[in-house]
Amino acid sequence: MVPPYLLLQFVVVPIVAAxxxxxxxxxxxxxxxxxxxxxxxxxTLLLLVFAGPQLFSGGSPVTExxxxxxxxxxxxxxxxxxxxxxxxxxxDLALAATAVYSMPYMAxxxxxxxxxxxxxRHGLYYLNFLLVASGLAGIVLSTNLxxxxxxxxxxxxxxxxxISLFGYAEKEKVGMIYIIWNQLGAFIFLAGIALxxxxxxxxxxxxxxxxxxxxxxxxxxxxxxxxxxxxxxxGVFGVHMxxxxxxxxxxxxxxxTMAIVSGVGTYVIARLLLVEMPTVFQSFSLPLMAWAVLTMxxxxxxxxxxxxxxxxxxxxxMSQNAxxxxxxxxxxxxGAAGAVFYFTSHILGKFVLFxxxxxxxxxxxxxxxxxxxxxxxKMPFTASLFVLGALVLSAVPPTSGFQAEWLMFAGIFAKGTxxxxxxxxxxxxxxxTVFTVGYTFWPIKRIFFGELAPGLEAVKEAPLTMTVPLLxxxxxxxxxxxxxxxxxxxxxxxxxxxxxxxxx
Numbered sequence: 001m002v003p004p005y006l007l008l009q010f011v012v013v014p015i016v017a018a019x020x021x022x023x024x025x026x027x028x029x030x031x032x033x034x035x036x037x038x039x040x041x042x043x044t045l046l047l048l049v050f051a052g053p054q055l056f057s058g059g060s061p062v063t064e065x066x067x068x069x070x071x072x073x074x075x076x077x078x079x080x081x082x083x084x085x086x087x088x089x090x091x092d093l094a095l096a097a098t099a100v101y102s103m104p105y106m107a108x109x110x111x112x113x114x115x116x117x118x119x120x121r122h123g124l125y126y127l128n129f130l131l132v133a134s135g136l137a138g139i140v141l142s143t144n145l146x147x148x149x150x151x152x153x154x155x156x157x158x159x160x161x162x163i164s165l166f167g168y169a170e171k172e173k174v175g176m177i178y179i180i181w182n183q184l185g186a187f188i189f190l191a192g193i194a195l196x197x198x199x200x201x202x203x204x205x206x207x208x209x210x211x212x213x214x215x216x217x218x219x220x221x222x223x224x225x226x227x228x229x230x231x232x233x234x235g236v237f238g239v240h241m242x243x244x245x246x247x248x249x250x251x252x253x254x255x256x257t258m259a260i261v262s263g264v265g266t267y268v269i270a271r272l273l274l275v276e277m278p279t280v281f282q283s284f285s286l287p288l289m290a291w292a293v294l295t296m297x298x299x300x301x302x303x304x305x306x307x308x309x310x311x312x313x314x315x316x317x318m319s320q321n322a323x324x325x326x327x328x329x330x331x332x333x334x335g336a337a338g339a340v341f342y343f344t345s346h347i348l349g350k351f352v353l354f355x356x357x358x359x360x361x362x363x364x365x366x367x368x369x370x371x372x373x374x375x376x377x378k379m380p381f382t383a384s385l386f387v388l389g390a391l392v393l394s395a396v397p398p399t400s401g402f403q404a405e406w407l408m409f410a411g412i413f414a415k416g417t418x419x420x421x422x423x424x425x426x427x428x429x430x431x432x433t434v435f436t437v438g439y440t441f442w443p444i445k446r447i448f449f450g451e452l453a454p455g456l457e458a459v460k461e462a463p464l465t466m467t468v469p470l471l472x473x474x475x476x477x478x479x480x481x482x483x484x485x486x487x488x489x490x491x492x493x494x495x496x497x498x499x500x501x502x503x504x
Contacts, residue, residue, distance in 0.1 A: 007078035011137045013043040018130035025123025033103035040096035077143040082494035088140045090344040097469035102253035128158035145193045145203045166251040174249045181242035189229030196222045208276035223280045230265035234321045237295040247314035252358030256351040266324040266343040288329035289425045295322035300435025309357045327408040330415040337495035338408025345400040348477040349392030356386045359462040374452030378459040383448040390440035400480035
């Protein structure tokens with residue numbers, strides 16, 4: 001039996017924990033990270049234990065509705081179904097691991113900024129970190145367009161605060177770049193919401209599928225505005241300028257969360273456009289596939305040119321997000337399921353790789369790959385974790401990346417049968433995956449093998465609080481890779497509900 005307020009608790013528990021972290025930070029210092037970790041584990045377990053069995057057994061989705069402005073007929077609600085449930089679980093697992101990893105990392109970062117440990121700064125970091133976690137949970141579970149927009153804003157502000165207070169080079173400027181570009185995307189998205197409301201008289205996500213909208217030419221404007229708004233927030237080619245710097249210059253402990261923030265558009269596009277407006281969305285299919293492939297090639301080539309370890313993974317996010325866009329753009333059931341699957345796998349792999357970059361920075365003081373080398377002899381565990389993370393992003397079995405990419409490209413090539421142009425774009429997308437193998441495995445040789453670089457003789461392995469979270473995430477990825485039904489069973493059920501004119 002599902003307890004009352006289950007989904008509301010999933011969203012609210014991190015907010016309560018955020019206040020507790022700040023209030024307790026004066027005495028606990030960095031150890032408030034354990035409070036953040038416990039809150040995220042608790043909310044994840046609640047959702048997993050009470051909603052999971054019902055969904056895995058083929059039961060009905062879990063829904064909750066609450067009065068918002070009764071006199072105006074407004075309400076807000078949450079939905080855990082075959083699409084939102086797996087995404088919410090994977091996001092929270094990655095954030096829980098981030099909470100532990102952040103404790104030693106932020107201790108060093110705060111000391112480097114202020115010259116001493118300042119306990120309340122730990123509380124301020126975790127306050128904003130948990131608000132981002134709550135905002136992401138709300139985005140994934142929302143059933144109302146305005147509600148979704150408000151949770152989007154909840155993510156935006158604390159992210160800006162973390163970048164501006166704890167980031168690296170020109171952190172205040174980077175924070176402004178982030179907030180301006182993401183507000184632009186949010187504004188375009190809001191314009192689409194407003195236009196949909198004018199036609200339907202409702203902010204419910206389900207209203208996007210009403211005949212009053214889909215039977216009108218305005219539907220194409222609504223879908224286009226929603227799509228472009230979220231593509232800006234995903235940093236596709238042409239509107240990507242903000243993405244690399246805002247992932248490379250925040251504190252590295254927060255960089256994996258930034259990858260989630262930029263990639264969550266995969267889920268939103270699937271929820272709003274593929275589920276509610278599939279016929280309208282198909283009109284954007286071919287140009288969107290071409291745009292995604294262009295982004296994959298451009299992002300991959302620029303990533304290969306990077307010598308800064310953080311910029312390398314920041315640029316790779318642009319390319320990786322485009323994989324999911326390509327799967328969605330295929331307007332096929334398998335492509336859509338694979339795109340969301342790939343997004344969740346990308347969360348796991350990018351958490352490991354960005355976190356290894358943070359370990360290297362913390363233990364060596366370096367970001368420049370050219371100054372590294374031979375570190376496997378000093379940091380064998382970290383080197384092994386880097387290789388495992390590279391396997392996830394490169395879609396090598398037995399990791400989750402292989403299962404996700406296989407499912408996604410099955411849908412992409414199914415769409416390729418619709419015509420030579422679709423097949424050509426699908427083939428180019430497959431060729432672009434070679435760049436991923438290059439920019440994930442190429443740094444391994446330069447950083448960890450060969451002769452030990454001068455000045456690194458005293459380097460030691462990172463503490464367990466930095467490495468064990470990475471190992472735990474890799475266990476999840478490998479478990480999904482060996483038994484993909486942990487995610488695929490739900491996502492395929494979601495895909496079955498889609499209607500794309502017979503394209504599998």
